[in-house]
Amino acid sequence: MKLTRRTTMSLLGATAATALLPGGARATGTVHEVQMLNKHPDSNERMVFHPDIVEAQPGDTIRFVSVDPAHNAVTYDDMIPEGAEGWKTRINKDAEVVVEAEGAYGYYCQPHKALGMVGLILVGDASGNYASLKEANLRAPNEKKRWQDIFARADEIVGGSA
Numbered sequence: 001m002k003l004t005r006r007t008t009m010s011l012l013g014a015t016a017a018t019a020l021l022p023g024g025a026r027a028t029g030t031v032h033e034v035q036m037l038n039k040h041p042d043s044n045e046r047m048v049f050h051p052d053i054v055e056a057q058p059g060d061t062i063r064f065v066s067v068d069p070a071h072n073a074v075t076y077d078d079m080i081p082e083g084a085e086g087w088k089t090r091i092n093k094d095a096e097v098v099v100e101a102e103g104a105y106g107y108y109c110q111p112h113k114a115l116g117m118v119g120l121i122l123v124g125d126a127s128g129n130y131a132s133l134k135e136a137n138l139r140a141p142n143e144k145k146r147w148q149d150i151f152a153r154a155d156e157i158v159g160g161s162a
């Protein structure tokens with residue numbers, strides 16, 4: 001089950017590649033692309049990260065692609081593994097982050113957070129802090145709604161890997 005899902009993910013959004021990082025270091029993991037879009041390609045949802053759930057392994061790279069303008073990706077302070085580093089990418093720019101620490105990472109787009117432009121990255125066995133993400137302080141109704149939808153799908157993934 002786990003292998004099947006991972007294989008599916010790699011067909012959808014990930015390419016096996018090495019990423020050239022600032023400073024010349026090379027990441028050896030998989031690169032997972034997340035598109036920043038004004039409209040979901042397969043639904044009427046506006047302002048989305050696509051895919052909004054990524055399953056990765058420690059050392060993998062997440063590549064945020066600025067397909068449409070005015071988006072970025074910022075981790076919530078209370079939605080990352082303890083001791084892990086978050087990130088904040090520049091608006092309108094493609095950006096790559098390497099996820100090192102195992103766990104769940106919640107992030108949002110600054111201009112569209114209140115509209116529910118949010119996403120989840122699960123690194124390795126994310127069960128360590130996954131449940132704590134549900135306790136995070138969310139203010140906007142659309143933001144809460146999108147997270148409920150993401151959690152409903154992620155519950156199966158995290159539950160299945162535990």
Ligand SMILES: [Cu+2]
Nearest residue numbers: 071109112117
């Ligand atoms: Cu946005």
